[in-house]
Amino acid sequence: MKWDYTCKDCGVNTRKGKVNFYSVTDELWKEFGVGRGMLCLECFRKRLGRDFKKEDFPPCYLNYFDNPVVREIINPTEEEINELHNKIRNN
Numbered sequence: 001m002k003w004d005y006t007c008k009d010c011g012v013n014t015r016k017g018k019v020n021f022y023s024v025t026d027e028l029w030k031e032f033g034v035g036r037g038m039l040c041l042e043c044f045r046k047r048l049g050r051d052f053k054k055e056d057f058p059p060c061y062l063n064y065f066d067n068p069v070v071r072e073i074i075n076p077t078e079e080e081i082n083e084l085h086n087k088i089r090n091n
């Protein structure tokens with residue numbers, strides 16, 4: 001089955017560009033997300049009802065490097081980037 005990358009709330013293609021493809025913590029996604037569906041960053045923020053903070057995004061390549069908006073929110077330190085690299089290497 002083909003994965004549906006359409007935002008469940010506004011219908012935007014979350015795979016178009018990089019800003020709408022991200023990963024949040026399981027806790028947040030369980031409470032505000034749409035299960036196996038997708039939400040663009042802005043629609044998820046609306047559901048969340050507040051601005052994002054660093055802790056909302058788990059350390060992963062996607063959040064740290066791929067998504068420029070999320071990267072700005074996290075603003076990972078050199079140490080955190082190194083930790084992520086170690087984590088990826090050890091998996």
Ligand SMILES: [Zn+2]
Nearest residue numbers: 007010040043
């Ligand atoms: Zn949306």
